[in-house]
Amino acid sequence: AYAALIIDAGDVAYAVRSSATAEDGSTASFAGQHRTLLNVRGLDPVLAAVLECWASLYSEEALEYRRVQGVVEDRLAMAVVVQTLVPAEASGVAFTVDPATGDRDVVIVEAVWGLGEGLVGGLVTPDHYAIRKTDGAFVRREMSAQSVRVVPAGDGGVRNEDVPPELATSAVLSEEQAQELARLAVRIEEQAGRPQDIEWAWAAGEFVILQSRPVTGVAAAVERDGWVSEFDTDTQPETIWTSANVQEVLPGQMSPFASSIQLEALEKYGMEPIERMGIKLSNQDPFFAFFYGRAFLNVTMMLDMIDQTPFASQEALMDQYLSLSRASASDFDFTKIPHRAIWKKLAGYIRVLPRMLWYRIRLPKDIERSEAIVEAFRREDDERPVSEQSDEELVQTFEDGIDRGGDVGITHVSGAGITGSAFEMLRNCTERWLDDEAGTLQATLVTGLAGLESALPAFELWELSRLVLASAVLKEAFETSDGAEIERRLEAANRDDTSAFRRALATFIKHHGHRSVMEAEAAAKSWEEDVPTVYVMIRNYLHADPAASPQRIGERQRKQREAVTEDSRKKLGFWQRPIFRYALGEAQRWIASREHTKSLLVRTTDRGRHYSREMASRLVERGKLADVFDLYQLTWTEAKALLLGDLSPEEAAATIERRKKEHTRNATVTLPEMFRGRPVPLRPEETALPEGRVLEGIPVSPGRVTAKARVIMDPRTDATIEPGEVLVAPVTDAGWTPLFVAASAVVVDVGGTLSHGSTVAREYGLPAVVNVKYGTRMIRTGQTITVDGTKGVVVIEDQRSS
Incomplete structure (x- = not known):
């Protein structure tokens, strides 16, 4: 094709430039990262230039930039564009938003003499114009003396030459030319539907547009709809995103360090099982995305996947897996998504x-392999502790852990998918054959599962609380001191009872110290690092009724499950029983398995947490970081560069300060649960609380309780709950579940039927309603509330709080 083109065109100069699939999205510009070659003449030079452009996709600079921006490597491809070279007398760029201020009312024009390489390469300072869009008035004009320009070389390529004296002190563009270019830029922006970064040339008396890309790296505008967070994912405007499901695993804002690792990891976890099953996706956006520091899931891609998966349904996806609220989903007509x-x-x-x-x-073999990977990590760390590794070894071990730990993540996500299918199969049986419209029977059939991983911490914490009650010294310390003071008093004591407690505590930390609130966030402290929080959870059990012990509750739930199972079996016909028995066995097996693989995955994350703490400690000791937790304001690539001396402490400090400010800014943003394309932050009136005293959500564990509420926003800062109170929480994961033992019921703002918190609530026989949206905002500690875990309703009985 190139041969025919060049033979037909004759002796023509070409520009050979890259166009990558992930290039120049709305949040990451690859300008300067990939090769552009100008004034290429002849077939062989053109072919060589094409290969050089392709190779630049994997240059060190491009690889590092993509890692920082969270671009997934296996979704990347590059085309190379061969264009006739425009013999530019002048060239430059035009931005339809001010990159420095975010002002969308102006067009910024920068212009140089000759080819644009003089501007891209920083050879000269360009003329600068700011032109108001509405009337073409100049907001500012800054002319620069330009002594050098880039021009085509006679034998191919480009060269620098002196600007003629009569041009060196003249404006590159006249006022009329600059205003004409501004009008053209506005037309391009209107066509594209978003601010543009435009490359242009002036040749033969007219403007030629060489390339236009979405603007990236823009400072935040004052108006909400102009805000673009640094790590926001590029997205197609029609892709539907949701925070449902994923917000339980990755609640709130993720640190730049964690998100730079998690985005690539999550993409691997989600996409590899899909590809292994031979599912072909038409949506080209990633499976996971980040906006304003928060994680979101690609609903369009999941619906495409459902369309190709036997026995799967859109209803099951929405209700069981995503647990989307009807209000969130009602604004989206999913029938408009193309079906095969x-x-x-x-x-x-x-x-x-x-x-x-x-x-x-x-999958069982994959789980065994995941167990072996986690055990190998433990053995390797025992043999070669991170504190004994050089900086280079630490980096290598960390990256190796990310790679090997990815297999554990793939296994967990695969098992979670099978769990959802098995749970849905059981639901079909109970709903169609046993009149279980509300799902109460289904929930009871999967309780009392011995050894459920996420419920085990409460068993051991209960035994620790019995040791405290058996010792007057320990009991006095726990009842009169906060968590940190308890730690100091235990360290000072030298008694048989305190020593026995400390040994039992060490065993608990060995088994469960990797768990925490926000387990996927490297900056979050694990229980091993935050033992005072563990002490507060133990204290919650001291005044609990002995009948509320997890062991007794588990036994009671097991007996209830067995009785209900037998009663259900008797009601079924001869041909229905084996199907029911298989569906029940699969649901019980895979629910337990999912909790186990989640724990394995968290262990790999916790290992990375230990390595990052060591890295941060070294940097603080060397004066390169002010605080250990400042490390998490850097991406992994930046942190590695700082450790190895490839990033200066001054640059790191500036980046850390800027990202702390962005974190504060992002915290003021409330995003919708579901949206198309980029999310538009909700206005205050859109986040107003509903009227009335009744909250509706998803019933996940049957029963009805009326009791005082205890609103806890974060167990790391407040983990106190009195026996019999209703736990009201924004989200729950394994770090929350020890609070369940003292509670009489559970209300959660988000979540679904298969949430980890829902699973544990059923295991403890607690009435639970999740996805109530406004629970922590409408309910106050001390108010009397009624929780109906059968109907999915929470009623605020009084407006008083204590």
């Missing part, structure tokens, strides 16, 4: 079903 023709679906089912079955068969 019936024959294409059947062909897809034939391709996918055998792979699904094979995946299900091999």
Whole structure:
């Protein structure tokens, strides 16, 4: 094709430039990262230039930039554009938003003599114009004396030459030319639908547009809809995103350090199982995204996946997996998402079903391999502690851990998918054959599962509380001191009872010290690092009724499950029983398995936490960081560069300060649960509380309780709950579940039927309603509330609080 082009065109100069799939998104510009070659003449030079452009996709600079921006490597591709070279007399860029201030009312024009390489390469300071869009008036004009310009070289390529004296002190563009260019830029912006970064040239008396890309790296505008967070993901305008499900695993803002690792990891966890099953996706956006520091899931991609998966349904996706509120989903007509023709679906089912079955068969082996990986990590760290490793070894071990730990993540996500399918299969059985419309029977059938990983910490904490009650010294310390003071008093004591307690505590930390609130966030402290929080959870159990012990509750739930199972079996027909028995066994097995693989995955994250703490400590000792936790304002690539001497402390400090400010700014943003394209932060009136005293949510554990409420926003700062109170929380994960033992019921702002908190609530027989949205905002500690875990309703009985 190139040969025909060049033969037909004759002796023509070409510009050979890159166009990558992830290039120049709305949040990351690759300008300068990939090669552009100008004034290329002849077939062989053109072909060589094309190869050089392709190779630049994997240059050290491009790789590092993509890692910082969270671009997923396996979703990357590059095309190379060959254009006739424009013999530019002048060239430059035009921005339809001021990159420095975020002002969308002006066009910023920068201009140099000759080819644009003089501007891109920083060879000269350009003329600078700020032109108001509405009337073309100049807000400012800054002319620069330009002594050098870039021009085509006679034998190919480009060269620098002196600007003729008559041009060196003249404006590159006249006022009329600058205003004409501004009008053209506004037209391009209107066509693109977002602010643009435009490359232009002036040749033969007219402007030529060489390239236009979305503006990136813009300072935040004052208006909310102009805010762009540094690590926001580029997205197609029609892609639907949701925080449902993912906000339980990654609640709130993630640190730049964690998000730079998690985005790539999550993409691998989500995409690899899909690709292994032979599912072909049409949506080209990533599976996970970050906006304003928060994680979101690609609903469009999931619906595409459902369309190709046997026995899967959109209803099950929304209700069981995503647990989307009806209000969130009601604004989206999912029928408009393209669906495959019936024959294409059947062909897809034939391709996918055998792979699904094979995946299900091999998953137990994958879990064994994940266990082996985690055990290998423990053994390797014992043999070669991180404190004994050089900086280079620490970096290598950390990156190796990310790579090997990815297999654990893939196994967990695969198991979670199978768990959802098994739970839905059980639901179909109970709803169709046993009149279980509310799901109460289904919930009871999966309780009393011995050894459920996320419930185990409470068992050991209960035993620790019994040791405290058996010792007058320990009991006095726990009842009169806060967590930090308890730690000091235990360290000072030298008694048999305190020593026995400390040994039991060490065993608990060995088993569960990797757990925490916000477990996927490297900056968050684990229980091993935050033992005072563990002490407060133990104190919650001191005045609990002995009948409320997790062991007794578990036994009671097991007996109830067995009785209900037998009663259900008797109600079923002969042919229904084996199907029911299989569905029940699968649901119980995979729910327990999912909790186990989640714990394995958290252990890999906690290992990375230990390594990052060591890295941060070294940097503080060397005076390169002011505080250990400042490390987490850097991306992994930046942190590594700082450790190895490739990033100066001054640059790091400036970046840390800027990102702390952005974190504060992002904290003021409230985003919708579901949206298309980029999210628009909600206005105050859109986040107003509903009227009335009744909250509706998803019933996840049956029963009805009326009791005083205890609103806890974060167990790390407030983990106190009195026996019998209703726990009201914004979100729950394994770090919250020890609070369940003292509670009489649970109310959570977010979550779904298969949330980890919902699973543990069923295990403890606690009435629970999740996804109530406004619980922590409408309910106050001390108010009497009624929780109906069968109907999914929470009623605020009085407006008084204590």
